[in-house]
Amino acid sequence: MKIVLINPPHTAIGSRIPDDHLPPLGLLSIGGPLIDDGHIVSLVDAEFGPMTIAEIVSRVAVSDPDLVLIGHSGSTSAHPTARAIAEAVKHSDPAIRIVYGGVFPTYHWREVLTEAEAFDILVRGEGEETMRRLAGTLATGLPLATVPGIAFRDGDGDILATQPAQAIADLDAYRVGWELIDHRHYSYWGGKRAVVMQFSRGCPHLCNYCGQRGFWTRWRHRSPELFAREIARLYREEGVELINLADENPTSSRKAWLAFLEAMITENVPVQIVGSTRADDIVRDADILHLYRKAGVVRWLIGMENTDEATLTLIKKGGAKTTDREAIRLLRQHDILSMATWVVGFEEEKLSHIWRGFRQLLSYDPDQIQALYVTPHRWTPFFRIARDRQVIETDIRKWDYKHQVLKMRYLTPMVLVACVKLIEVAVQARPKALLRILFHRDREQRHSMRWYTQMGRRVWFHEILEFLFRRRHLKDGPTLENFWGAPQDAEEESMLRPQRHVKGLDEAE
Incomplete structure (x- = not known):
């Protein structure tokens, strides 16, 4: 699958004032295992600029992805921006499936899926193993209900959550995708x-x-x-x-x-x-x-x-x-x-x-x-x-x-x-x-x-x-x-x- 990871721009003054930027570790941590599984993965780091939503959508379109994953370390305050990006990406290409992860969607999964139709699937908890399973399931057409640690809408529009995923026991089993x-x-x-x-x-x-x-x-x-x-x-x-x-x-x-x-x-x-x-x-x-x-x-x-x-x-x-x-x-x-x-x-x-x-x-x-x-x-x-x-x-x-x-x-x-x-x-x-x-x-x-x-x-x-x-x-x-x-x-x-x-x-x- 072709997968684009999006790091939304943060609105905080402290993030906008310095000329320095730090890489989005959470997305890179998920990107590494996905690359190792054979997926084509790229990163859009919208902190640079910061990018406008139109610029983000344009960058996503160049990759022609099957899947877009949005996540941010400051997930509560970044949620409105993440939602606006998801809606714009979905409007540009309704076929793209949008996954949303982080602390805020982990706990507010019911409200997020109720209020924002642009988000198709939410990852709850750590994302490395869950995203590997999710990407594999989407690629093979297996039921989403078989993937632990996610929330989604079924064919009738009902919001469902699978059983929680198990926390990763061996953190060294997953590598960070620094090449992104x-x-x-x-x-x-x-x-x-x-x-x-x-x-x-x-x-x-x-x-x-x-x-x-x-x-x-x-x-x-x-x-x-x-x-x-x-x-x-x-x-x-x-x-x-x-x-x-x-x-x-x-x-x-x-x-x-x-x-x-x-x-x-x-x-x-x-x-x-x-x-x-x-x-x-x-x-x-x-x-x-x-x-x-x-x-x-x-x-x-x-x-x-x-x-x-x-x-x-x-x-x-x-x-x-x-x-x-x-x-x-x-x-x-x-x-x-x-x-x-x-x-x-x-x-x-x-x-x-x-x-x-x-x-x-x-x-x-x-x-x-x-x-x-x-x-x-x-x-x-x-x-x-x-x-x-x-x-x-x-x-x-x-x-x-x-x-x-x-x-x-x-x-x-x-x-x-x-x-x-x-x-x-x-x-x-x-x-x-x-x-x-x-x-x-x-x-x-x-x-x-x-x-x-x-x-x-x-x-x-x-x-x-x-x-x-x-x-x-x-x-x-x-x-x-x-x-x-x-x-x-x-x-x-x-x-x-x-x-x-x-x-x-x-x-x-």
């Missing part, structure tokens, strides 16, 4: 040739707001040695300089992570690695942090989420403020940059909470911060807690963690955004932070901090302008449940669990 991209076009951190990769999938922790934990069903990891070997090959053959880990928590297993660090040191390639992890893992690994740096780790995003104990308890974050502070200190000691996430927009927050959070951030002394707004997803336990909160933003393109979407009891949107913007400036522009940007002893780290500061400044002004002139918050919006539907946390795990004896399933428990 030209590596020269993808970069990060100011022009460094870069890719997105995954060492592991899922997370063993129980944060109740996380929209990813249940999607991956269970934490698993790749072979540390094979993963390091793949990174080294990308450096030697494609000139890749930077690896952006898409893992929720790659360090969950100290044993597996240490094996990866040692394998990277053995490969001896000068790549830089950035990603996200938990503060308690950093503190746990205090004795091997020198290996982190030697293996190429240069920045960790640490999900601290909040500094208020009641809020941390509410979202079941785990960890402790003392651990957060110690993790940042340890990272700095080993010349690894720290980026602290800070989530606002909880219903009971007052100015006193914001002020206390600001002071706590200053005491943590991170190199960078990322302010986010609480954004509940229907399949998470936190959604049930927040189900009666009032929605003030009904444009789901804004449900990207960078826009306030829920009403607060004590703070107006104007007050909250003013607080966030002032705190961002105060934390990033304090003398201690500026001195690091100007005089950090590591030249590469100076470069990365300066790039992040330049991009952050541009995004900062655009976000203020958008808030003042392009946003209209509802005063009497629907409740969260009325807007999205009933809580779905009983269906949080999107796939059947793999066999427990497979490597990586029990090491983090």
Whole structure:
């Protein structure tokens, strides 16, 4: 079959401002197995430009595909764009079958198939094996009902879902289709040739707001040695300089992570690695942090989420403020940059909470911060807690963690955004932070901090302008449940669990 993969353009300001683009790992991960099965696969990455819908349709028409697959990493906020693309492609050639995958369609499959006739089939959960089976079934004319992990309309127009697929037990059994991209076009951190990769999938922790934990069903990891070997090959053959880990928590297993660090040191390639992890893992690994740096780790995003104990308890974050502070200190000691996430927009927050959070951030002394707004997803336990909160933003393109979407009891949107913007400036522009940007002893780290500061400044002004002139918050919006539907946390795990004896399933428990 001829198959076209489409990466829709993201509408977020943070995606539009930088000149750098990262490749769509999810689509490439599906493309590799499809190519190995003999299908003719091509990629339309509409982030470049970004492409208009007419340009996307034109690119698709050149390939004359039997099947189009649409997916995006920011699947909730990208859904309106994905739907518009699907409708335009279907209008141009009704014979093309359109498949839609990602976190959002995995859980909202009933609504998506009801509201958008352009989508023929939805993939629920991981896509590598499911797409292989689906493409084979479509090519041979077998019934769709034989493919686990999909949803579709039958001949009578009824919406059906097959049994969940089983989560992939051996992640190394499926390869990424790197040949679908030209590596020269993808970069990060100011022009460094870069890719997105995954060492592991899922997370063993129980944060109740996380929209990813249940999607991956269970934490698993790749072979540390094979993963390091793949990174080294990308450096030697494609000139890749930077690896952006898409893992929720790659360090969950100290044993597996240490094996990866040692394998990277053995490969001896000068790549830089950035990603996200938990503060308690950093503190746990205090004795091997020198290996982190030697293996190429240069920045960790640490999900601290909040500094208020009641809020941390509410979202079941785990960890402790003392651990957060110690993790940042340890990272700095080993010349690894720290980026602290800070989530606002909880219903009971007052100015006193914001002020206390600001002071706590200053005491943590991170190199960078990322302010986010609480954004509940229907399949998470936190959604049930927040189900009666009032929605003030009904444009789901804004449900990207960078826009306030829920009403607060004590703070107006104007007050909250003013607080966030002032705190961002105060934390990033304090003398201690500026001195690091100007005089950090590591030249590469100076470069990365300066790039992040330049991009952050541009995004900062655009976000203020958008808030003042392009946003209209509802005063009497629907409740969260009325807007999205009933809580779905009983269906949080999107796939059947793999066999427990497979490597990586029990090491983090």
